[in-house]
Amino acid sequence: MNILEKITNELETFSKSERKVAEVILSSPNTVIHSSIAALAKQANISEPTVNRFCRRLDTKGYPDFKLHLAQSLANGTPYVNRHVDENDTAEEYTSKIFESTMANLELARKSLDPTSINRSVDVLTQANKLSFFGLGASAIVARDAQNKFFRFNVPVICFDDILMQRMSAINSRQGDVVVVISHTGRTKSLVEVATLAKENDATVIGITTKDTPLAKECSIVLSVDVSEDTDLYMPMASRIAQLALIDVLATGFTLRRGSKFRDNLKKVKDSLRSSRFDRKD
Amino acid sequence: MNILEKITNELETFSKSERKVAEVILSSPNTVIHSSIAALAKQANISEPTVNRFCRRLDTKGYPDFKLHLAQSLANGTPYVNRHVDENDTAEEYTSKIFESTMANLELARKSLDPTSINRSVDVLTQANKLSFFGLGASAIVARDAQNKFFRFNVPVICFDDILMQRMSAINSRQGDVVVVISHTGRTKSLVEVATLAKENDATVIGITTKDTPLAKECSIVLSVDVSEDTDLYMPMASRIAQLALIDVLATGFTLRRGSKFRDNLKKVKDSLRSSRFDRKD
DNA sequence: CAGAAAAATGAAATTTTATTTCATAATTAT
């Protein structure tokens, strides 16, 4: 864990002198990494051994080791943390914040994914007779993106963002078909019903959703993507991006499973677009 | 600059003994940051002063300072690097690689974005009479996502992924309208034409594309998103995710510009979905 | 609220670590 956050968190548990050190460190960490223990002690008006004890309390080997941790926190501490956009942020500030929280959430999502489930999903997808991707709202976009990827594999792919079409399609599914249902909340009634219908008709249902939700319960395989959605703006942001990254993972797994000959085919699909584009000069 | 890269770059200019140190450091930097100068000297089979001179050669104050730099390089250097998927990767490996390159590319994209252009785009978007988002293929998904976000702002938003509809819509545009054209390559003929048509009809054209492309030349404002797309799989991956993050940035800029009262309205839009969902138990 | 027990703190001593000095070895240029 980031040592600066750790200091902040444990501030309450420190003794009076330790708190003095903590305050000096928090107020100008960049100075501290270039100070000796003597300089820091003087700055905080306490003795050198106190600084040393402070370092050990934070589970470091001593002062030099502490400085190392601090240096690392400063190097990547600020980025990739969920920072909230503020009313008075400049364009540069909110741009950075949004990109950084997106990255932080991708990191979170990656950690929450279970490789076994991914592997099983890829198994199932490669052997499917027909693939269907269903989502609504922001997840409809993810479903479309999945269609855009998987149709290149020369497999029948269906994608609907209309609940009636989804239902009819689910009812028409059969053994060997795979239905991927995408919903961040996992609570959208009509999508949960679609999952149930598909399952009742013997399709394999993969859910891209949060674990322990009504939707998750209806799925054969759950790919749970945890993100801490910033609800300040009441719009899905991180969740759909993490879902898209997961689609990339599934598509990649698919191509790897199919082997190298198969990949030549993908190149053909891409090359087919060439005439629709302006040439590059370089 | 990252000190590990610096060592690699200057490897040629080092003396025989210095190179020995460099090799030890490069082969296991994580061990080095926890070693004393004596331990490192022994490991490299050279003397302590040589290590010290090596450190100073790299513009650090001495060995401890060098370790600090090294620690910082390790903190933000290794992760989020574009690593390529390998034929024999396990599910866990390719999942990590894809998430990490996505993150690395978001970082790249963030750096390439120009805050001034973002600011101007937000200006233009908040003052628009009508917004249109056009894209094809993977970018069509980004356009749809933008529609999904901006329609919540109670502004007329159009989105087409049909080239004829796009053309007709562009021809019908007028001063005060904003047309956002999305294309990673910036070379898709029909989209460049749409941009030209919109411009000829006095709409403000914002291009989400790569700089110095035919599309970029037709735009009033260019939001250039640089990513190093992994072409191994012949599918758009990082580019569309970076574009989506940019849509988030624009939408956020929009809400910030409109002020806090406006945000209550967004909450209402979100709340309107409540009845379509299963309740949470917690 | 006294006074004992526990915890926190710092002065000084010690140890560890890093740096400088300087003599010697290796390399390069002439």
Added chain:
DNA sequence: ATAATTATGAAATAAAATTTCATTTTTCTG
């Protein structure tokens, strides 16, 4: 081949960090 230059390491010195231990402060108990 040999002088000049550069690189290197042993030993000495300096700096920094840690330990020890006595003293102070705080907290608990009757």
